Amino acid sequence: MATYIPPTHTENPYLPFGDQRGSPFYGRDILSVKQFDRKDLEYIFGVAHEMREMVQRVGTFDLLKGKILASLFYEPSTRTSSSFTSAMERLGGSVIPINEVRYSSVSKGESLPDTVRTLECYADIIVLRHPEVGASALAAQFARKPIINAGDGIGEHPTQALLDLFTIVEELGEVDGLVVTMLGDLKYGRTVHSLARLLSLYNVRLNYVSPAILRMPEDIFSELDEKSIQQAESDKLDGVLVETDVLYVTRVQRERFADQAEYESVKDAYVIGADTMSQAKERMIVMHPLPRVGEISMEVDDDPRAAYFRQMEYGLYVRMALLAMVLGKA
Amino acid sequence: MATYIPPTHTENPYLPFGDQRGSPFYGRDILSVKQFDRKDLEYIFGVAHEMREMVQRVGTFDLLKGKILASLFYEPSTRTSSSFTSAMERLGGSVIPINEVRYSSVSKGESLPDTVRTLECYADIIVLRHPEVGASALAAQFARKPIINAGDGIGEHPTQALLDLFTIVEELGEVDGLVVTMLGDLKYGRTVHSLARLLSLYNVRLNYVSPAILRMPEDIFSELDEKSIQQAESDKLDGVLVETDVLYVTRVQRERFADQAEYESVKDAYVIGADTMSQAKERMIVMHPLPRVGEISMEVDDDPRAAYFRQMEYGLYVRMALLAMVLGKA
Amino acid sequence: MATYIPPTHTENPYLPFGDQRGSPFYGRDILSVKQFDRKDLEYIFGVAHEMREMVQRVGTFDLLKGKILASLFYEPSTRTSSSFTSAMERLGGSVIPINEVRYSSVSKGESLPDTVRTLECYADIIVLRHPEVGASALAAQFARKPIINAGDGIGEHPTQALLDLFTIVEELGEVDGLVVTMLGDLKYGRTVHSLARLLSLYNVRLNYVSPAILRMPEDIFSELDEKSIQQAESDKLDGVLVETDVLYVTRVQRERFADQAEYESVKDAYVIGADTMSQAKERMIVMHPLPRVGEISMEVDDDPRAAYFRQMEYGLYVRMALLAMVLGKA
Numbered sequence: 001m002a003t004y005i006p007p008t009h010t011e012n013p014y015l016p017f018g019d020q021r022g023s024p025f026y027g028r029d030i031l032s033v034k035q036f037d038r039k040d041l042e043y044i045f046g047v048a049h050e051m052r053e054m055v056q057r058v059g060t061f062d063l064l065k066g067k068i069l070a071s072l073f074y075e076p077s078t079r080t081s082s083s084f085t086s087a088m089e090r091l092g093g094s095v096i097p098i099n100e101v102r103y104s105s106v107s108k109g110e111s112l113p114d115t116v117r118t119l120e121c122y123a124d125i126i127v128l129r130h131p132e133v134g135a136s137a138l139a140a141q142f143a144r145k146p147i148i149n150a151g152d153g154i155g156e157h158p159t160q161a162l163l164d165l166f167t168i169v170e171e172l173g174e175v176d177g178l179v180v181t182m183l184g185d186l187k188y189g190r191t192v193h194s195l196a197r198l199l200s201l202y203n204v205r206l207n208y209v210s211p212a213i214l215r216m217p218e219d220i221f222s223e224l225d226e227k228s229i230q231q232a233e234s235d236k237l238d239g240v241l242v243e244t245d246v247l248y249v250t251r252v253q254r255e256r257f258a259d260q261a262e263y264e265s266v267k268d269a270y271v272i273g274a275d276t277m278s279q280a281k282e283r284m285i286v287m288h289p290l291p292r293v294g295e296i297s298m299e300v301d302d303d304p305r306a307a308y309f310r311q312m313e314y315g316l317y318v319r320m321a322l323l324a325m326v327l328g329k330a
Numbered sequence: 331m332a333t334y335i336p337p338t339h340t341e342n343p344y345l346p347f348g349d350q351r352g353s354p355f356y357g358r359d360i361l362s363v364k365q366f367d368r369k370d371l372e373y374i375f376g377v378a379h380e381m382r383e384m385v386q387r388v389g390t391f392d393l394l395k396g397k398i399l400a401s402l403f404y405e406p407s408t409r410t411s412s413s414f415t416s417a418m419e420r421l422g423g424s425v426i427p428i429n430e431v432r433y434s435s436v437s438k439g440e441s442l443p444d445t446v447r448t449l450e451c452y453a454d455i456i457v458l459r460h461p462e463v464g465a466s467a468l469a470a471q472f473a474r475k476p477i478i479n480a481g482d483g484i485g486e487h488p489t490q491a492l493l494d495l496f497t498i499v500e501e502l503g504e505v506d507g508l509v510v511t512m513l514g515d516l517k518y519g520r521t522v523h524s525l526a527r528l529l530s531l532y533n534v535r536l537n538y539v540s541p542a543i544l545r546m547p548e549d550i551f552s553e554l555d556e557k558s559i560q561q562a563e564s565d566k567l568d569g570v571l572v573e574t575d576v577l578y579v580t581r582v583q584r585e586r587f588a589d590q591a592e593y594e595s596v597k598d599a600y601v602i603g604a605d606t607m608s609q610a611k612e613r614m615i616v617m618h619p620l621p622r623v624g625e626i627s628m629e630v631d632d633d634p635r636a637a638y639f640r641q642m643e644y645g646l647y648v649r650m651a652l653l654a655m656v657l658g659k660a
Numbered sequence: 661m662a663t664y665i666p667p668t669h670t671e672n673p674y675l676p677f678g679d680q681r682g683s684p685f686y687g688r689d690i691l692s693v694k695q696f697d698r699k700d701l702e703y704i705f706g707v708a709h710e711m712r713e714m715v716q717r718v719g720t721f722d723l724l725k726g727k728i729l730a731s732l733f734y735e736p737s738t739r740t741s742s743s744f745t746s747a748m749e750r751l752g753g754s755v756i757p758i759n760e761v762r763y764s765s766v767s768k769g770e771s772l773p774d775t776v777r778t779l780e781c782y783a784d785i786i787v788l789r790h791p792e793v794g795a796s797a798l799a800a801q802f803a804r805k806p807i808i809n810a811g812d813g814i815g816e817h818p819t820q821a822l823l824d825l826f827t828i829v830e831e832l833g834e835v836d837g838l839v840v841t842m843l844g845d846l847k848y849g850r851t852v853h854s855l856a857r858l859l860s861l862y863n864v865r866l867n868y869v870s871p872a873i874l875r876m877p878e879d880i881f882s883e884l885d886e887k888s889i890q891q892a893e894s895d896k897l898d899g900v901l902v903e904t905d906v907l908y909v910t911r912v913q914r915e916r917f918a919d920q921a922e923y924e925s926v927k928d929a930y931v932i933g934a935d936t937m938s939q940a941k942e943r944m945i946v947m948h949p950l951p952r953v954g955e956i957s958m959e960v961d962d963d964p965r966a967a968y969f970r971q972m973e974y975g976l977y978v979r980m981a982l983l984a985m986v987l988g989k990a
Contacts, residue, residue: 058396059396059397059454060395060396060397060398061396065720066718066719066720066721066750067719067720068720068746068749068750070742078428078445079448082400082426082428082448082449082452083451083452085426085452086398086426086452086453089398089424089426090396090398094749096742096745096746096749097427097757098738098742099429099759109951109953110950110951110952110953113958114950114951114952115738115951117969117972118739118742118950118969118972119742121743121969121972121973121975121976122742122743122745122746122972122976123746124719290440290444290448291439291440291444291445292440292444293439293440298443309447309448309451312447312448312451312452313451315451316451316452388726389726389727389784390725390726390727390728391726408758408775409778412730412756412758412778412779412782413781413782415756415782416728416756416782416783419728419754419756420726420728427757429759620770620774620778621769621770621774621775622770622774623769623770628773639777639778639781642777642778642781642782643781645781646781646782
């Protein structure tokens, strides 16, 4: 695979020329975590932090007043679509919600490029969720307006990875020097793959804790190894919990196991409860991309180290930052 | 059952402190008609009346500019969701519409508390419609932001009851001294139960007209009896029509009858037509929660006493009032 | 059929009186292309052209700030609903999106008039898409607020016809003197019927190119013949391509053919490719209502004569114009 070079949209007829200055992301697509270097991340997180402060101070402001976001979801994702909708509305912009694509033109056989070229007549930016890998890159190839990838199948979900990393930054102050332990289904989990890639831009140590059949894929392991990231694997949390600064929990799904007895035998090893927390660092944070279904016991929710709901809120700020930057307003 | 005490949310980070003054409902949940006393109702209806005047004068105004409502509907209700959406938009606020919950995180098994705790990261207030009794109270228990119950199964639908009563106030000037006749399915009708409860705060007389198998439940009857409300039952409208000030019509559904012959024999007794109206008071009003399917003949629609479409409009004003009050702006 | 006279709504309580001046369309329904004469079209296109210039200059402006559109779609149409939503939002107004009517009140048996009379309590204008012919006219008969027909089954889709004609005006400067060739399924294509009717108000020549079983219906042919419009039919594009100024392509659907061999034999004759374009006029434009599924090869997309995506954008301006005019603001 060649190095990924994101397409650049130099022309946006709806933006006055002056708006273009000030943002290195103006008019660009957000397709993959691979498009960011450490400097980019610092820039994004700086803007996201400002968004956090603005929201906490005034709730909403009119930075993107008059801008329209087409929210094009080929598969439902309440969390992600609500987050982008809120982000646009908190910036004073509007949203065209398109949630039932399967019933509409698309089911009449329209291609994704045609759908996108139609919607960009109505909107200033398109957020796309699609079940197929590469859908966002395809859309970006044909669109004149910027595309933000909100998840393309088992491919990428870059804004999730950005909000995960932003959560770490906001909660723990910095990333360098941290020990991050990823727990659960590391094989199929799109979020842990993307987060691992972003973390590899920093000086971190990674622990992968999973059942044998759900180990972190070899290609991610190799990719990070080449960047000299220290990585360790285990099928138990016990050994690494005490040194962990960030515990990133994902769901172990029954369906992944051919042998149900095997599932039953391992599942409890990956449930976080009050007892787990009692053995963890005082400054550790627990993260989860949500939804959770039992991986973290509700008794943990009131622990100040439980960061997973705050994580949702950080997602709002990251998406506000991206929208503002891509539309040339930050 | 213990007396219901609604949870109070004292902290809303998105509202400046000064906004909190002026509304006794600031930050509170709206879950049940049981939470209101007569003074509360007067306060709500006063604000709702102001909303009516403002809408008629200027259509829309920016009282809630910058506020975001998450409209979370686990079952469809075009009427209720459109009404809340319009209420928020007429106050200058924005809406995150979430209508297809069954396809999304929830179908992945996420709990209602988790969904609500996620959405409150994006919104300032949540309107919840859910098929299960008690869902709104459960949501309110976990949420930091205010919850408005937009119907929880056969439980409560407090904003419907409030709009029903507000309709009576606006149409007839006052409630004390009125004779209210409820007609149709009084057994399963959530709306008549809640309205009867609210009316028991006033000095009214109630007539219940229904087929024998669809009589007003004993617990409602007893509850109002304890408050010395005069109640009378009948299976015919004839005897009470002439004294009726408010005729509240509900639908008698075929499915409620095991014996279809019985349904056929009674159904026409509960259809309101021009002949019914000719025997009624000149100042009577006819109400219906809608949708109607034949219970009121279309020939009645042009009668000035037909209040059921105006009732929908009063609902807008009541919901505007509640949103403004709960968000500390009225 | 009697001459169509659109209902007039003289009273809109949400609009100050002064707003009524300036628009001959204030408070009127948009139901059928038959309600427009050439002067009306010039007026609409004049406003639409201004909308185009405003959008290109400032993106969005607050002409309809505070107005609410109920977007009531009984069948899905992403393109049309997105276009109206964007039109309303670019004018600073708000939208109540109602897309899942089949699940809601309607499935409980509510009549269209009741649904419309409810929604007009919440909105200032209703855009209606419905599978049944005449649905919009029925809605308009009962509504106090204006109705815009966004397609009623095989009946009318007047805003599509207006945007088609506006595309021709904007792309080619004027309509008189043009040769318009309609290609594909001319029998079932609602869009070509309505466009032909609008074109008959001008001095044009029309070519109808289709398989024998999908010819332009006799009643359209006669109607235009009475207005002395020159019309010619063919089953091949070859003979008329060279003189064509506007090539309006529609889809030939396999399902229309009882004999699949016949479909296979004709389908390629109606596909537009680079070779077709090489034989066409330099100033010709190619139009298509979209979605397309192979009728126009993607290699044509980059030809400056390919107007079908610009056509979508013109649709935005036409709908902005109609909304502003009907709400008394243009």
